[in-house]
Amino acid sequence: MLDRLDERARSIPQQTAIRSATPSANLRPDQAQWQEINWQQFKQKIDQTSLALLRHDLPAQTKIGIWSPNMPQWPVADLACQQARLVSVPLYPTDAAQQAEYILNETETPLLFVGEQTQYDNTVKSLSSLPGLKTIVVFDPSVDLKDCPLAIYFDEFIQQGSDAEQAVLDERRSTRSKDDLYTLIYTSGTTGDPKGVKLDYANMAASFRAHDQIINLSPEDVSLCFLPLSHIFERGWSSYVLRMGATNVYLNDPKQVSDALKAVKPTVMCTVPRLLEKAYDGIHKKVTTASPVKRMIFNKAMQAGAANMETLREGSNPTAFRKLVNRVADKAVFSKIRDKLGGQIRFMPCGGARLDPDINRFFHAIGINIKAGYGMTETCATVTCFPDKKFEFDTCGTSLPGIQIRIDDTVETETPGAGEIQVKGDTVMRGYYKKPEETAKAFTNDGWLHTGDAGLIEKSGALRMTGRIKELMKTSTGKYIAPGPIEGMLGKNQYIEQVAVIADDRSFVTALIVPTFEAIEEYARAHNLSYQDRRELVQHSKIQALLKKQLDTVQSGSDLASYQQVKKFTLLPAEFSIEQKELTPTLKLRRNVIAENYKQEIADMYKQEAKV
Structure with a gap:
């Protein structure tokens, strides 16, 4: 260097x-x-x-x-x-x-x-x-x-x-x-x-x-x-x-x-899913309120972009007609969206959390190359990353040259065939400073790093992360729940800003939800709802009904099993924050702190547990 x-x-x-x-x-x-x-x-x-x-x-x-x-x-x-x-x-x-x-x-x-x-x-x-x-x-x-x-x-x-x-x-x-x-x-x-x-x-x-x-x-x-x-x-x-x-x-x-x-106007930059999620939500919010003609143009453009992207992803050349259609879509729609990100982006490495495959597909379709990956501090960040071609959207890409990954399927996880992701290579840390016992626990007997993450390796060699092993929750009925994917899916909704799933030792899944206040305040104005402050707003029956409808719509259209779906929720009047120690500096949920800070709200959701 x-x-x-x-x-x-x-x-x-x-x-x-x-x-x-x-x-x-x-x-x-x-x-x-x-x-x-x-x-x-x-x-x-x-x-x-x-x-x-x-x-x-x-x-x-x-x-x-x-x-x-x-x-x-x-x-x-x-x-x-x-x-x-x-x-x-x-x-x-x-x-x-x-x-x-x-x-x-x-x-x-x-x-x-x-x-x-x-x-x-x-x-x-x-x-x-x-x-x-x-x-x-x-x-x-x-x-x-x-x-x-x-x-x-x-x-x-x-x-x-x-x-x-x-x-x-x-x-x-x-x-x-x-x-x-x-x-x-x-x-x-x-x-x-x-x-x-x-x-x-x-x-x-x-x-x-x-x-x-x-x-x-x-x-x-x-x-x-x-x-x-x-x-x-x-x-x-x-x-x-x-x-x-x-x-x-x-x-x-x-x-x-x-x-x-x-x-x-950057040409490259690393990013996290939250930035892309916010951009995605903002774009789709504008589309839903646009005129029928504009919505039709957007949807047709997305179909053209998706078809063109899939051809390129497979390593093939689009036909002359497909290129022409995509150029029209690009001029009418995609270039305007890309301009919001500076208009010059060649590619963006994305990590730190799971990026929803649908959001990734969207950005690739409009011509922004999101290189999703997986990594951790203990491996100098990147372990896997999307290749230029043949990448699979529901994975984290393939391992970098010189880095090996394997799956220990003796570790219990929610997903059949999955296990703990373990890593070996020259990028793996020397250990934890002044913590020899923690260092020893971090490695297997044959020298592989325990990541604490659950996943599986697809036939293509791509890694699919399924959740955090330490975060894996087990209901009182013996079902395993990985909260991360559920939270990520719900968080795509324009009315939902943050979600903390609750399920450990409980008979059903609930959630603490921080709504997108800008969106629900706009809804309140449009429907002449009166309220004094955000606490009163989130308790309003019309807002509660709005969020329940959004939750039901998202979950009914998902592949979540019934036992994985959120049955009850509580809307919170303030965001989870670093200052309240509810988030880490990298914006991961500190679930134990959240559980303590909102223990009464959680208890209220389970008061009539037996009736659900």
């Missing part, structure tokens, strides 16, 4: 390496001014930061924290750590102070980069619990340092290095080893304390080699970085983007991604 960086600074010094919007609470990304840093400037900033770090007498492999949202200083600090043979430890910008304390103390971090006021204030409040922390380097120059003697702004910090540290830096670079730790990434964890996943340079090199064989990136590409860099998916992808000489654009606030897409 560092050698590639040096080469870019020599060969294309004036080409843009990274971009970011000027921070402003009042401007959307499509209105903001964008700052650019070329490869020469990028390299210079990294060198300055490396020298400044070494000025603090940090031994090789010292752990350095980065607690910040996505900012241009983030990759500078990360790459400077690599160059100085230090180990970066990213923290989610939304991490609570208590969780940050745990990570910083376990890693004995002496120096911490922080992004904005929130992370800085939480650090200062925790100083009495962080005896090893000696220096706080603040990215955002508008942060109020409040006279803390340990704090310094990033722009001042990078001026601390001098020629005296250059010899040490040269020595560090010459003694680099693939066995060095590259990073410690703490899994957010739905239960228990987070675990630090140890990834070394050999892991990352293997991941890069595998990606070289399945995707094509060039210096002409532009990627939008909106997922948190503290997560392995965005971290690994952004590193690969920079390695290949493409431009990486950093978005500070992921909630502004829709506006940023129009401003940045």
Whole structure:
């Protein structure tokens, strides 16, 4: 990675390496001014930061924290750590102070980069619990340092290095080893304390080699970085983007991604199902309220796009007539949808959760190549990914070159023929930091990684994930329920924002549902429903009836068995949130916390259990 960086600074010094919007609470990304840093400037900033770090007498492999949202200083600090043979430890910008304390103390971090006021204030409040922390380097120059003697702004910090540290830096670079730790990434964890996943340079090199064989990136590409860099998916992808000489654009606030897409016009970017689900819901909501003529045009266009896509997916060439029909559909419908995503997308790796096959088919039909995949922090992200041809929409694609997968069918799962997905290869982690017992539990006796996920391998070799083994619920009647697929299916509905399925040790399935408030508020206005607040709105009999009808429609048209279907539900007046610890930083449900926070609502749904 560092050698590639040096080469870019020599060969294309004036080409843009990274971009970011000027921070402003009042401007959307499509209105903001964008700052650019070329490869020469990028390299210079990294060198300055490396020298400044070494000025603090940090031994090789010292752990350095980065607690910040996505900012241009983030990759500078990360790459400077690599160059100085230090180990970066990213923290989610939304991490609570208590969780940050745990990570910083376990890693004995002496120096911490922080992004904005929130992370800085939480650090200062925790100083009495962080005896090893000696220096706080603040990215955002508008942060109020409040006279803390340990704090310094990033722009001042990078001026601390001098020629005296250059010899040490040269020595560090010459003694680099693939066995060095590259990073410690703490899994957010739905239960228990987070675990630090140890990834070394050999892991990352293997991941890069595998990606070289399945995707094509060039210096002409532009990627939008909106997922948190503290997560392995965005971290690994952004590193690969920079390695290949493409431009990486950093978005500070992921909630502004829709506006940023129009401003940045990325050609590639990694994403998660939720972004695609929201786009899909928004498009279909407009279609349902459009005139009959417009609905007919849309439906005809989708039929043409789907037929064209299926031909290409099978590796064949569409007929001249099919190409003509698809071009007409593209001009009339598809290009307008793609423009909402910037209009230049070549492909989008998608991971982090299961993407509904129908949603994936839709995007492929309109000409957006979604490369669905499967992976985890412990495997440097990607294990499987859609190939260019012959992919199957209800799978996660085939394994990357050099990575093996197998299914342990001795593990009980909901799906016949499925078992635990196990992984082996050079991308698999070295273990969990300071947790030898957890590390031992993570591997089988013959060296395969337990993923904790259930799945099966199709005849084609593609992996189909069926659920999380730890999340598998068993009803009181002995039936197994995988909540993830049910939640994903219900979440496609335009009136449903979030779902938490309840079934463990119960005689039937229920759900806590957070409605899409914009949609139900619009429905309330259209039907002259009066209410004081959202709590009163979700309890309104007409809203309850609306959601029941939506639930019945979705489930009756699905392949869910009767025992898998939601029999009762409760509408919640507020979303599940990270702040209430109901979601992990990667937006996975913390089911035990949700069950505790809503134990009364759950109990009420089962009061007359015997009558259902």
